[in-house]
Amino acid sequence: MQTRTNEEWLSDLRGDNQDQAIEDLRHVLKRGLIYALSSRIQTDLEAQVDDFVQDAILRILDKMDTFRGESKFTTWAQKVAVRVAFTEMRRQRWKDISIEDLMPEDSGDFTPLVLSDPSPNPEKRATQTLMLEMVDEMLKTDLTERQRTALMAVMHGGMPLEEVARKMDTNRNALYKLLHDARKQMRNRLIEKGITPQEILEVFESG
């Protein structure tokens, strides 16, 4: 395969050598994705990667003007291909799961799950319960409904940001900002209460 400078990649993909340049790019992206995704995709790896690469090439041709030349073109293109692949893999993985499915059960009476854990130390259990109640109260009173929902979907449900964003009709950047504001809000509230996150973590450390 022909080696190209960044300028040659851009020129060929925009010009008369487009067909050959696309095939060369397809080869590069496919090789990288097959290798990197082989442990994450158990069936039809090659077919799925072919689809990711096809979508990635369309995205790359569309977004070529945003390439700033601060890396190799192929590095930038592979970054786009990885994003395309993850977007689709995450969409598939989470398509049948709603955010509501991920919310902790609301029982009315507060019964922290930690109480079901066997602990030899009643004093430690009591402190854990107090901390859980305090954090639960902060979530209810200091965060907006939207912040609380997003935070629990990510922290409790383990849903990736872009999927939470999709299901909340927003985008990944806006969701990140929403969560950043929520974290700052909780951090400031803890400061007001005179307690640090580290102190809370120590209460939950095993042993």
Added chain:
Amino acid sequence: MKLSSETIQKMMNSIRSTKEEELTCGHCYEELDQFIEMKLLGKNAEEAMPLVKEHLDRCAACREEYEVLLQALEAMIQ
């Protein structure tokens, strides 16, 4: 709402590392190819681009993409 101790610990770890100004996922993505090339060249990317490093430490989704991109680029070099 029932919280588990695991969720609380995740939350506290996340709050503990919260900075007043943080890169968003979009900004991290823009810088990622530059960051990763420095890594591949054996340069100290973390020191040169600390905000990207902080975002990758904090954001599981971006970190996952970074790790796979690194593997993909290593395959291209081989």
